[in-house]
Amino acid sequence: MSAFWPFIVIGLFTGSVYGLSAMGVVLTYKTVGVFNLAYGAVAMFCAYTYWELHDHWHLSAWIAMPILFLVVAPIIGIALEALYRPLAGLSAEVLIVVSLGVLALLASLVPIIYGSQDRQLQAIFPIKTFVLGSHLHVGYDQMGTLLISLLMAGVLWALLRHTSFGTSTRAVVDNPDLADMIGIHGDNIRRAAWILSSVFAALVGILISPSQGLDINQLILVVIFAFAPAVLGFLYGLPAAYLGGLALGILGSILSKYSNSGTVANIEAALPYLAFFALLVLFGPRLKEVGAATRPLSVARTTSAAVGNAGRRASKFVVGVAGRRVGLDRRLAVGLAAFVLALMAPLAFHGLGLFIITGAMIYALIALTLVVLTGWAGQISLAQFAFVGVGAFTVGHLSGTHGEHFLFATLIGVLLAAPLGLIVGAASLRLSGLYLALATLAFALIMDQVVFNRVDVSRGITGITVPRPQFFGISFTGRASLYELVAIIFGLAAITAYALRNGPIGRRLHILRDSPLAASTLGVNLVVTKLIAFTICGMVAALGGALYGAWQQSITPFDFMWSASLQLLLVVVLGGRSNISGALLAGTTFGVLIIPGIPPDVTKAIQLTIAFGVIGLAQEPEGTVAMTKRQTNHVMAVMRPLPRRRSRRAGAAAAPAAVVVAGTTVAANGGPRVNGQDRRVAATIGAREGTNGHAG
Amino acid sequence: MPADIDAATMTVAAGMEDPTAVLSASDVSVSFGGLNALSNVSLSVPAGKIVGLIGPNGAGKTTMFNVLTGLQKTTSGRVRFMGADISSWPTHRRGRAGMARTFQRLALFTRMTVHDNLVASWESSHPGGVFGRRRSERIARVRAVMDLLNLWPLTDRLGGELSTGQGRMVELGRALCTDPRVLLLDEPGSGLDAKETAAFSDVLRMVVTGPDMPGILLVEHDMALVMEVCSSLTVLDFGKIIATGTPDEIRQDPTVRAAYLGDASVV
Numbered sequence: 018m019s020a021f022w023p024f025i026v027i028g029l030f031t032g033s034v035y036g037l038s039a040m041g042v043v044l045t046y047k048t049v050g051v052f053n054l055a056y057g058a059v060a061m062f063c064a065y066t067y068w069e070l071h072d073h074w075h076l077s078a079w080i081a082m083p084i085l086f087l088v089v090a091p092i093i094g095i096a097l098e099a100l101y102r103p104l105a106g107l108s109a110e111v112l113i114v115v116s117l118g119v120l121a122l123l124a125s126l127v128p129i130i131y132g133s134q135d136r137q138l139q140a141i142f143p144i145k146t147f148v149l150g151s152h153l154h155v156g157y158d159q160m161g162t163l164l165i166s167l168l169m170a171g172v173l174w175a176l177l178r179h180t181s182f183g184t185s186t187r188a189v190v191d192n193p194d195l196a197d198m199i200g201i202h203g204d205n206i207r208r209a210a211w212i213l214s215s216v217f218a219a220l221v222g223i224l225i226s227p228s229q230g231l232d233i234n235q236l237i238l239v240v241i242f243a244f245a246p247a248v249l250g251f252l253y254g255l256p257a258a259y260l261g262g263l264a265l266g267i268l269g270s271i272l273s274k275y276s277n278s279g280t281v282a283n284i285e286a287a288l289p290y291l292a293f294f295a296l297l298v299l300f301g302p303r304l305k306e307v308g309a310a311t312r313p314l315s316v317a318r319t320t321s322a323a324v325g326n327a328g329r330r331a332s333k334f335v336v337g338v339a340g341r342r343v344g345l346d347r348r349l350a351v352g353l354a355a356f357v358l359a360l361m362a363p364l365a366f367h368g369l370g371l372f373i374i375t376g377a378m379i380y381a382l383i384a385l386t387l388v389v390l391t392g393w394a395g396q397i398s399l400a401q402f403a404f405v406g407v408g409a410f411t412v413g414h415l416s417g418t419h420g421e422h423f424l425f426a427t428l429i430g431v432l433l434a435a436p437l438g439l440i441v442g443a444a445s446l447r448l449s450g451l452y453l454a455l456a457t458l459a460f461a462l463i464m465d466q467v468v469f470n471r472v473d474v475s476r477g478i479t480g481i482t483v484p485r486p487q488f489f490g491i492s493f494t495g496r497a498s499l500y501e502l503v504a505i506i507f508g509l510a511a512i513t514a515y516a517l518r519n520g521p522i523g524r525r526l527h528i529l530r531d532s533p534l535a536a537s538t539l540g541v542n543l544v545v546t547k548l549i550a551f552t553i554c555g556m557v558a559a560l561g562g563a564l565y566g567a568w569q570q571s572i573t574p575f576d577f578m579w580s581a582s583l584q585l586l587l588v589v590v591l592g593g594r595s596n597i598s599g600a601l602l603a604g605t606t607f608g609v610l611i612i613p614g615i616p617p618d619v620t621k622a623i624q625l626t627i628a629f630g631v632i633g634l635a636q637e638p639e640g641t642v643a644m645t646k647r648q649t650n651h652v653m654a655v656m657r658p659l660p661r662r663r664s665r666r667a668g669a670a671a672a673p674a675a676v677v678v679a680g681t682t683v684a685a686n687g688g689p690r691v692n693g694q695d696r697r698v699a700a701t702i703g704a705r706e707g708t709n710g711h712a713g
Numbered sequence: 714m715p716a717d718i719d720a721a722t723m724t725v726a727a728g729m730e731d732p733t734a735v736l737s738a739s740d741v742s743v744s745f746g747g748l749n750a751l752s753n754v755s756l757s758v759p760a761g762k763i764v765g766l767i768g769p770n771g772a773g774k775t776t777m778f779n780v781l782t783g784l785q786k787t788t789s790g791r792v793r794f795m796g797a798d799i800s801s802w803p804t805h806r807r808g809r810a811g812m813a814r815t816f817q818r819l820a821l822f823t824r825m826t827v828h829d830n831l832v833a834s835w836e837s838s839h840p841g842g843v844f845g846r847r848r849s850e851r852i853a854r855v856r857a858v859m860d861l862l863n864l865w866p867l868t869d870r871l872g873g874e875l876s877t878g879q880g881r882m883v884e885l886g887r888a889l890c891t892d893p894r895v896l897l898l899d900e901p902g903s904g905l906d907a908k909e910t911a912a913f914s915d916v917l918r919m920v921v922t923g924p925d926m927p928g929i930l931l932v933e934h935d936m937a938l939v940m941e942v943c944s945s946l947t948v949l950d951f952g953k954i955i956a957t958g959t960p961d962e963i964r965q966d967p968t969v970r971a972a973y974l975g976d977a978s979v980v
Contacts, residue, residue, distance in 0.1 A: 535887075
């Protein structure tokens with residue numbers, strides 16, 4: 018037993034940090050209903066701020082820490098509260114997207130503000146050990162971290178148990194609307210929760226940065242370790258989160274005793290994610306989404322958000338009144354014309370330019386799978402690049418190392434992705450919304466750690482060489498021919514998706530997104546539908562991976578890291594997650610970012626723009642496309658000729674009258690969107706139609 | 714019990730099989746932890762009849778609906794539908810077999826048009842629908858429902874932009890598109906004004922007397938609507954049946970009056 022003690026001590030040290038992080042995550046989730054995926058980014062930002070104050074400005078720790086805990090962290094907390102307040106009660110999808118946007122924002126701000134050079138960090142506690150018992154050496158840093166985290170856990174627990182703040186918080190957690198009615202200021206409570214959570218994040222950041230180093234991705238990742246205990250916290254409260262963190266730390270540490278390399282080491286590294294995935298799937302049916310569970314107004318809120326869209330929808334309706342069919346056909350025609358133009362691109366672009374466009378198109382193909390899965394079927398996947406990796410590495414091994422035919426290798430890669438799609442799909446049977454998204458994140462991390470990082474799979478940093486394909490007597494080794502192959506595959510995929518979108522299959526996916534409950538009572542087998550959606554999208558992503566390998570010709574695990582899937586979701590949201598053009602825009606963004614020789618400042622600016630754009634457009638399924646459309650409609654509305662007198666007659670056939678009806682009844686439901694003139698018209702219409710003014 | 718209770722009501726009260734019933738539940742109990750949400754509730758819905766399920770808030774009406782549609786597991790009891798024991802069927806299988814419901818809180822497909830709401834409903838409930846088969850049949854059915862409920866003015870509106878009254882109509886239409894043998898309506902009258910309620914009760918009568926003669930189980934707080942359209946009523950309180958009978962009998966029942974104390978004028 019004594020051989021275990023050193024590992025238990027190390028485990029307690031890391032586990033206490035997990036516990037602290039988990040409590041911070043649970044705090045905001047329980048009080049506000051937001052699962053803060055950006056929690057690690059807040060910790061990372063605070064750590065950088067602390068070391069900037071301490072090392073760069075040469076402030077003593079006694080000044081730097083109060084600045085961090087009393088000024089910086091609370092400001093972040095207040096900013097986050099202000100950001101999320103108007104989003105209360107919206108769907109899990111929007112909240113996840115916003116929190117990923119915040120993550121991206123902080124991750125792109127840090128290099129801009131603090132630079133990205135490596136720093137030598139001083140230890141916060143003395144680098145000495147003392148001997149406990151007969152021969153157990155314990156570092157002061159370990160002991161200090163454990164004591165601080167215990168202290169903070171105790172303080173938080175006492176605060177929630179034994180003060181009026183605690184009672185109010187529990188009231189808000191239980192029923193925010195009721196709490197408001199009995200005079201508890203919900204906004205203040207939520208703000209306090211955000212501030213506390215940020216302070217915890219800051220503490221986590223400075224406690225782990227001396228041992229983990231000051232690295233943006235590493236610090237974000239370490240906090241994801243804490244998501245597994247956080248799940249326990251959702252179910253059994255804050256102490257469970259803390260104890261879960263300790264247990265996870267100790268378990269991981271003991272496992273590390275048995276492993277230096279090989280499978281056990283892989284499993285040890287992936288333990289937090291495996292635990293996260295297992296806990297989610299195990300407790301899935303018991304996990305309730307806080308937003309949905311405690312907010313009776315959530316339905317009404319969602320509806321009003323939809324009404325927000327309705328204004329735009331109405332104007333689209335207006336445009337389409339005369340001929341809805343024509344509108345659809347026109348879109349298809351534009352798409353086909355673009356496709357033909359795209360096939361001719363090699364006439365205009367050569368060499369590097371063509372190489373980059375090819376990459377952008379492969380990325381667009383991968384993005385298309387996310388559009389179908391997330392935008393249409395409402396299933397958030399944070400694991401698309403895991404499938405891409407499976408396709409790419411399979412082709413790399415079979416076609417590269419073993420010299421098999423490219424088509425055969427691709428087929429195997431795509432088929433291998435199917436059972437993985439089934440695994441993620443199976444998780445979706447027990448989980449939905451937020452928890453499904455988290456499970457896919459855990460899946461991506463597991464694939465990253467357990468599979469792609471194995472030397473026999475990826476050959477580590479050196480990677481695998483993938484040959485360019487050659488089949489049907491055609492060689493695709495040249496840039497132009499490879500481009501044509503990719504363009505044809507993407508074009509076929511996009512046209513198929515477009516054809517399915519407005520048909521029965523598209524409708525099946527849309528009802529899965531809008532109301533799974535209603536869909537199942539109508540006779541939709543949710544299990545089968547979700548499994549098929551995840552599997553097919555995974556297979557197409559794997560096809561994208563095969564092309565990705567052929568395009569890059571050399572692939573490493575870094576190409577398919579879990580963060581690539583997050584980045585994919587961000588650019589797809591930006592481009593418009595419900596549109597095929599959203600996938601194209603995502604591809605374009607990717608293409609711009611991989612242009613060699615692009616100045617780092619421009620890259621940073623693009624990253625920042627993406628982050629801001631995502632936060633701003635999270636509620637907009639059509640992303641920038643919707644924005645552009647709205648602007649175009651504004652311009653068109655100004656240019657439109659004034660309605661002629663005869664059209665004021667009530668006849669439904671007169672198109673401009675239909676314009677007024679559609680626009681204003683919607684506006685009447687939307688409430689604040691109505692301006693004075695509209696309201697007058699709306700009142701008239703309401704009186705005429707009877708039911709319309711009756712907003713839900 | 715009054716002496717003039719008819720045979721059908723007797724069997725319902727005794728929890729026995731009613732041969733004319735399309736849907737029947739016998740001795741259904743549900744408990745959440747220590748709380749008995751439903752204890753030994755039996756009811757049956759005959760074809761072509763509207764049966765009301767009433768009771769104060771929290772009496773277990775929506776729980777009963779969830780049991781019937783398979784969204785809620787029972788502690789004990791059976792559910793029979795068109796002669797088959799469907800107690801273990803999943804929700805979607807019941808939907809396909811001809812059971813349709815609406816929701817107390819609207820559950821429309823908010824980002825789809827009204828027309829697509831109905832089309833998707835038909836496609837979901839008919840085999841092959843998702844592959845676009847039996848297109849002409851689908852078009853005819855959706856058209857008929859749009860006509861019946863007068864939904865044409867709303868054709869291209871999105872589910873999310875409708876008023877509650879319009880939404881209730883669309884939910885009813887969506888349920889009708891499944892060619893239901895039994896319709897479960899969960900407070901369809903809430904959020905409707907007097908005019909809309911009147912229109913709604915007309916529609917309900919049209920539906921039950923229509924060619925398919927579906928049975929309707931109606932949960933409703935609007936007593937005027939319930940008394941007007943229902944042919945028999947079951948009253949729940951604290952998860953137990955406290956009375957069954959025709960609207961007139963229920964109106965006279967002292968237990969029901971006690972349960973609705975303070976609301977006595979509406980009963």
